[in-house]
Amino acid sequence: MSWLEVKDVDLFYGKVQALRGLSFGVEQGEIVALLGNNGAGKSTTLNMVSGIFRPATGSVNWDGHDITKIKAHKLVEMGIAQVPEGRRIFSTMTVEENLKLGGYTVRDKATITRRIERVFHLMPRLGERRSQEGGTLSGGEQQMLAIGRALITSPKLLLLDEPSMGLAPLLVAQVMEIIHHINEAGTTVLIVEQNAKAALKIAHRAYVIDNGTVTLSGPAAELAQDQRVIEAYLGM
Amino acid sequence: MTQVILNGLFVGSFYALIALGYSMVYGIIKLLNFAHGDIFMFGAYIGMTCLVAIPGIGSLGIGALAVILLVSIVLTGTTGVLIEALAYRPLRTAPRLSVLITAVGMSFFLEYGVRQIWGPDPQPWPSNGRLSDFLSTTDATGAKQQLSVPIFDGALTYSQLVILAFAVVLMAALALYIGKTREGRAMRAIALDQRAASLMGVNVNATISRVFFIGSAMAGVAGVMHGAYYSSITFLMGFLLGLKAFTAAVIGGIGNLYGAMLGGLTLGLLESIGTTLLGGEWKDVFAFVFLILFLTVKPTGILGERVVERM
Numbered sequence: 391m392s393w394l395e396v397k398d399v400d401l402f403y404g405k406v407q408a409l410r411g412l413s414f415g416v417e418q419g420e421i422v423a424l425l426g427n428n429g430a431g432k433s434t435t436l437n438m439v440s441g442i443f444r445p446a447t448g449s450v451n452w453d454g455h456d457i458t459k460i461k462a463h464k465l466v467e468m469g470i471a472q473v474p475e476g477r478r479i480f481s482t483m484t485v486e487e488n489l490k491l492g493g494y495t496v497r498d499k500a501t502i503t504r505r506i507e508r509v510f511h512l513m514p515r516l517g518e519r520r521s522q523e524g525g526t527l528s529g530g531e532q533q534m535l536a537i538g539r540a541l542i543t544s545p546k547l548l549l550l551d552e553p554s555m556g557l558a559p560l561l562v563a564q565v566m567e568i569i570h571h572i573n574e575a576g577t578t579v580l581i582v583e584q585n586a587k588a589a590l591k592i593a594h595r596a597y598v599i600d601n602g603t604v605t606l607s608g609p610a611a612e613l614a615q616d617q618r619v620i621e622a623y624l625g626m
Numbered sequence: 627m628t629q630v631i632l633n634g635l636f637v638g639s640f641y642a643l644i645a646l647g648y649s650m651v652y653g654i655i656k657l658l659n660f661a662h663g664d665i666f667m668f669g670a671y672i673g674m675t676c677l678v679a680i681p682g683i684g685s686l687g688i689g690a691l692a693v694i695l696l697v698s699i700v701l702t703g704t705t706g707v708l709i710e711a712l713a714y715r716p717l718r719t720a721p722r723l724s725v726l727i728t729a730v731g732m733s734f735f736l737e738y739g740v741r742q743i744w745g746p747d748p749q750p751w752p753s754n755g756r757l758s759d760f761l762s763t764t765d766a767t768g769a770k771q772q773l774s775v776p777i778f779d780g781a782l783t784y785s786q787l788v789i790l791a792f793a794v795v796l797m798a799a800l801a802l803y804i805g806k807t808r809e810g811r812a813m814r815a816i817a818l819d820q821r822a823a824s825l826m827g828v829n830v831n832a833t834i835s836r837v838f839f840i841g842s843a844m845a846g847v848a849g850v851m852h853g854a855y856y857s858s859i860t861f862l863m864g865f866l867l868g869l870k871a872f873t874a875a876v877i878g879g880i881g882n883l884y885g886a887m888l889g890g891l892t893l894g895l896l897e898s899i900g901t902t903l904l905g906g907e908w909k910d911v912f913a914f915v916f917l918i919l920f921l922t923v924k925p926t927g928i929l930g931e932r933v934v935e936r937m
């Protein structure tokens with residue numbers, strides 16, 4: 391069994407089925423990319439792993455626990471953090487308050503302060519704007535903040551939902567660089583991306599999801615050469 | 627004129643205390659909790675009952691008020707938590723109107739539940755818990771004389787001063803709690819984005835319960851102070867005061883804590899000045915004229931637009 395193992399999952403929104411027999415795994419230390427078209431079920435998958443949505447059938451196991459029914463806030467405490475689609479920054483709170491909320495489950499204040507400083511070190515633009523309201527940051531800065539906020543718990547598993555969305559190419563490279571760095575430092579990463587090219591560059595392995603189920607999988611370097619992936623996602 | 631302003635501020639502090647609970651709940655789950663005024667009433671009944679039922683409470687002097695405040699805080703807070711868990715939580719994803727109607731039903735339940743237990747008649751506040759009695763002297767003829775402090779060309783009695791000071795301290799403590807602590811931040815986070823808050827590890831249900839406890843307990847405190855000051859309580863007293871507190875919340879900008887405080891004091895002042903100019907029979911008309919005025923002209927309240935999403 392993989393470190394994170396999603397197995398035969400069906401998930402419904404009311405009558406709409408979003409995931410159909412979805413199965414995949416992530417090993418500790420990896421960067422794994424989930425690729426797929428709009429509406430394929432990528433965000434649903436991340437939110438299921440995060441405990442926001444519960445599958446109707448199938449199971450999610452992680453780090454030796456069956457986490458299928460564990461609530462979202464518990465999973466954060468256990469070590470799963472998510473950078474959600476659309477960033478979801480707390481708009482009227484300052485950068486610093488957003489980061490403190492990221493550390494909500496960390497009881498020790500000194501630890502939170504230290505980790506916030508570490509985020510400022512990793513992303514100096516945020517440090518310069520620590521008292522600015524989150525809603526007034528640029529899109530790129532908000533993305534940095536969303537990532538920084540997810541790091542304050544020092545998660546074992548980091549889920550990222552389209553971190554490159556709406557960013558200029560230079561910034562996409564920067565964000566991917568940061569993710570690569572976070573992974574080097576010991577955090578396992580599961581990343582959803584529309585920008586398949588950027589994601590495949592840093593990922594070890596990738597899955598292609600279509601209509602709620604895995605249609606292709608393999609090492610990132612191989613998928614980047616795969617004719618089907620190139621046509622569908624790399625736009626060449 | 628000074629006296630008119632002082633009276634307005636005094637009454638306004640009651641509105642503000644109750645408006646806070648209205649506003650906190652609206653801020654966090656976008657529900658107009660019409661049962662909130664009745665929690666205020668319930669708090670007063672709990673205080674009254676304790677004064678009658680706890681043996682030896684009369685020997686505590688003014689300490690009796692501290693005891694009944696404490697009991698009232700615990701019981702009204704718990705009632706608020708139960709109401710949310712039993713009546714509102716199951717409807718969290720239901721259309722807003724369903725929850726609103728449930729809140730109105732909850733209001734009736736509390737009013738007529740209390741009427742069932744304590745009866746329909748106004749209840750006198752027991753003499754061992756009347757604030758003015760503790761804060762007065764007996765003059766040469768044996769008549770009680772309220773102590774008071776002159777302020778410019780007006781005066782506040784000690785009782786009014788105590789209540790006003792208590793309200794100010796409570797509001798300041800709440801502002802600090804919401805603004806500076808981890809739990810307060812979690813409340814503001816839920817008000818802004820519930821999903822994002824749970825992704826930060828915030829236990830949304832527990833935090834909403836906490837909001838209901840604090841808001842209801844503040845109303846309970848106001849209820850006890852109301853009874854101790856006005857010396858008579860009725861099972862319908864929460865209806866009018868609840869509506870006025872709601873008005874105060876709207877005037878200040880509903881969902882905003884400073885707005886609730888500002889709105890409460892503003893409404894108290896407007897009422898006091900208005901009745902001086904036009905006569906006491908107009909007292910209750912003002913609140914609702916201002917409610918309608920604000921809802922049509924500036925529905926976001928004094929503290930502006932963006933604060934509506936704030937707590």
Ligand SMILES: Nc1ncnc2c1ncn2[C@@H]1O[C@H](COP(=O)(O)OP(=O)(O)OP(=O)(O)O)[C@@H](O)[C@H]1O
Binds near residue numbers: 403
């Ligand atoms: N809250 C919801 N209620 C009903 N249907 C939903 C809900 N959220 C998602 N869906 C549906 O589930 C399917 C999968 O959605 P999901 O958001 O997981 O897609 P995605 O792969 O993340 O797409 P995108 O790349 O556009 O973000 C879609 O058909 C979507 O319409």
Ligand SMILES: [Mg+2]
Binds near residue numbers: 432433434475551
């Ligand atoms: Mg998505």
